[in-house]
Amino acid sequence: MPAGTDLARDLAAIVGDGHVRVDEGALAAYARDATPLFTARPQAVVLPASTEEVAAVLRYATARGIPVVPRGAGSNLCAGTVPLEGGIVLVLTRLDKLLEISPEELLARAQTGVTTAALADAAAAKRLLYAPDPGSRTVSTVGGNVATCAGGLRGLKYGVTRNYVLGLEAVLPTGEIIRTGGRLWKDVAGYDLTRLLTGSEGTLAVITEATVALLPAPQDTGTGVAYFDSLADASRAVAAVIAAGIVPATLEFLDRKCITAVEEYAGLGLRGDAGALLIFGDDGSPATVSGNLARIQEVCAQTGALEVTLAENVARADALLAARRCSLPALSRLGSLTILEDATVPRHRMAEMVDRIDEIADRYGLRIATFGHAGDGNLHPTCVLDPDDADGAGRAHEAFAEIFAAAIAFDGTITGEHGVGAAKLPYLTDRLGEDQMALLRRIKRAFDPAGILNPGKLGS
Amino acid sequence: MPAGTDLARDLAAIVGDGHVRVDEGALAAYARDATPLFTARPQAVVLPASTEEVAAVLRYATARGIPVVPRGAGSNLCAGTVPLEGGIVLVLTRLDKLLEISPEELLARAQTGVTTAALADAAAAKRLLYAPDPGSRTVSTVGGNVATCAGGLRGLKYGVTRNYVLGLEAVLPTGEIIRTGGRLWKDVAGYDLTRLLTGSEGTLAVITEATVALLPAPQDTGTGVAYFDSLADASRAVAAVIAAGIVPATLEFLDRKCITAVEEYAGLGLRGDAGALLIFGDDGSPATVSGNLARIQEVCAQTGALEVTLAENVARADALLAARRCSLPALSRLGSLTILEDATVPRHRMAEMVDRIDEIADRYGLRIATFGHAGDGNLHPTCVLDPDDADGAGRAHEAFAEIFAAAIAFDGTITGEHGVGAAKLPYLTDRLGEDQMALLRRIKRAFDPAGILNPGKLGS
Secondary structure (H helix, E strand, O other): OOOHHHHHHHHHHHHOHHHEEOOHHHHHHOOOOOOOOOOOOOOEEEOOOOHHHHHHHHHHHHHHOOOEEEEOOOOOOOOOOOOOOOOEEEEOOOOOOEEEEEOOOOEEEEEOOOEHHHHHHHHHHOOEEOOOOOOOOOOOEHHHHHHHOOOOOOHHHHOOHHHOEEEEEEEOOOOOEEEEEOOOOOOOOOOOHHHHHOOOOOOOOEEEEEEEEOEEOOOEEEEEEEEEOOHHHHHHHHHHHHHOOOOOOEEEEEEHHHHHHHHHHHOOOOOOOOOEEEEEEEEEOHHHHHHHHHHHHHHHHHOOOOEEEEOOOHHHHHHHHHHHHOHHHHHHOOOOEEEEOOOEOOHHHHHHHHHHHHHHHHHOOOEEEEEEEOOOOEEEEEEEEOOOOOOHHHHHHHHHHHHHHHHHHOOOEOOOOOOOOOOOHHHHHHHHOHHHHHHHHHHHHHHOOOOOEOOOOOOO | OOOHHHHHHHHHHHHOHHHEEOOHHHHHHOOOOOOOOOOOOOOEEEOOOOHHHHHHHHHHHHHHOOOEEEEOOOOOOOOOOOOOOOOEEEEOOOOOOEEEEEOOOOEEEEEOOOEHHHHHHHHHHOOEEOOOOOOOOOOOEHHHHHHHOOOOOOHHHHOOHHHOEEEEEEEOOOOOEEEEEOOOOOOOOOOOHHHHHOOOOOOOOEEEEEEEEOEEOOOEEEEEEEEEOOHHHHHHHHHHHHHOOOOOOEEEEEEHHHHHHHHHHHOOOOOOOOOEEEEEEEEEOHHHHHHHHHHHHHHHHHOOOOEEEEOOOHHHHHHHHHHHHOHHHHHHOOOOEEEEOOOEOOHHHHHHHHHHHHHHHHHOOOEEEEEEEOOOOEEEEEEEEOOOOOOHHHHHHHHHHHHHHHHHHOOOEOOOOOOOOOOOHHHHHHHHOHHHHHHHHHHHHHHOOOOOEOOOOOOO
16 A cells, blocks of 8 residues: 555545545544444545546555545444545545436436435425435435435335435446446346445445435325333234234334433423333325324224324424434433444334343343334344443443344344444344355455455455 | 256256156247247256255256256246256246245245235235236246346336345355345345345346235225327326326326227227327225325326226226236237337336337338336337238347337336346347446356356346
């Protein structure tokens, strides 16, 4: 690898002087992402302004065997953008043009660095819906959302990012610019590289532009909350809702520990005596929304809810959704280090899984609260460590290894929506088996023969 | 390659005597699929009964460099299962167990040889919907539908096969059995091999089992028909329906030539004076269906429909859908050879594209009628050749090359749902470019180092 100053000079020749950083501040900032406990310093941070500049950086890096880690907002929770082997962090936030919103074709086209919220807001202004809504959407980028196949609160009814990506422009590590898919839902010309790149976590190619499907914005939305004695009761209510033929847009849960933390943090007026809380919501025509919400209310009452309330207005609905969205900050303030995880199980095994998590947490002397997407079985067990717990991080690591093994044993997975990155790679073989791991490595080589792109992550 | 009798003996040792065929009848039958003009004889036809037998056949073939073409019902229209280089046709119809329908998890699990209709019917019996509905569904298999990413009449609202595949069991050409994905919507553990195998047309692995998502069955459905002077008018109506915020389940069209052929064939009472016909349908709650259908009726009337009628009962709705479903047989009987194609364009360019098709057909002196999925822009231009047209097939070949080039020029694709197979491979580079073609070949090698699986198709 060239010495730091040579590297900076070579990269500046591609992107211009002002867009390469090798100062201590930058190298320290880009040594980490939103994942705690993972740090590795790059040699340089480069911010290209175009697809051609991305291609030139990649050709340069491949020729010299320099690692390149593509990065959007760095909001991922799996150490997916930590430059484990140093090299270049390729920051894509200058590719920030929202290129097109087409009500006629029900699609949007954006450069990789546009935030998901900016895309969704521009669509909403034309009465269109971009359905994926990860918690990070105000900061996270379209490219990052595609690279991680981001999920969100509407997954049950609307699916996840992969269900909306129609086409991509991407640059191979060897510098070729490819365009996969296009503007059509129906297109089977070639292997499905659009979906292969979606969720590939910056290990196969650098996504520079995405075309995504939009939907007509729903006319109406509604939200409600149900309190239960236990998560087992809440889980039975979820099953009963599905059995009633309703697949609502939102079906989120908080366990007892989360309810307490959120209420102390935000004072939203949540019941303190409940063992679990379900936030449910739907969208569509006013008749559909009111019909489905009334039916969910009825089903929750029949399955033993302590209380079920429909939000009487938008402000109250927002407060309920805020209860879910602020679970993480509410828990984080209780300790010095917060580890947010992402184990996922079939929805009918959710209560069983949370019991197992609680048992594991008790055994390791850890505080782990769980919230998440009840409709998807996508759990976010969140470990909060006390500042004076010297070996807490080590115990948490062991506890989560047990939690992931339990998720797999329940026909689930080690990550529903956060990604593998460096954080989950040690558990991936348990999920996929050795033969599939070897296949991932062969696919990685088909894209990246020099192994420069995000090394130490998927495909390594 | 071993001589015929040795090959038969070796294969019989794996699957049993009764399940290897090398007789003339079998070799002739499996030399073709539903695609006209493509024929190539295999050396043997083998019908394994289990995933393990599939793996043993593949290990045997890889060790000896013998081509293997996996095949379900052989109903594909792209010569995807014609054994271009001879070898073994691996018929998967004995893997025919419907393993599971879970109302709780909203999923089904089936061996590859189960027909799509059998799966859909079993789901319907539990008030669940398997949404993909390709025209071939009564004969085509789950494995074949996954391998081709089959579409159908409900694509606009419900998407295509890839939107429903949750997990696969598949056998690599080298014999390893892998399980991709699982039972969850949200699962980002590893590259998305589930979607990569979906649409890979039997060139990467042999799919032996699929887990697919189901939806609660809609409570109600409704259907209507609108007649227009021209396809341009019909296309404006489609745009207006979408602009009104409605994404109906069904939005099919027939051009003037199809209307005439269908009416002569089936006598359904279609108007003979119309230049285009739209069949529209929706499903959902009774209020949603009646509301959306009334709105579509209004929009069609406003955009100049000659006549708009809602089907007053199920029998009439079935007759309308039959008009669409019988377009192909109605056209086929007019000639000795029927070539059904699959060019796709953004929906607002549909009329322009059909005009171009008509112009090309006239120039080549061919009869090409077009029907298809107006909501998706998925056109099925269908060429019917007279028995006495000696060089008709050659002219049709040239005409379709122009049609595919036009589709690409309109931001469309050479195949929306039928697949590439041998029939479209010559046009694939025009769609994907040389760099992406080279990447497909590298991916193919990552799965199939000996190049035995369905050679001469995708990835070749």
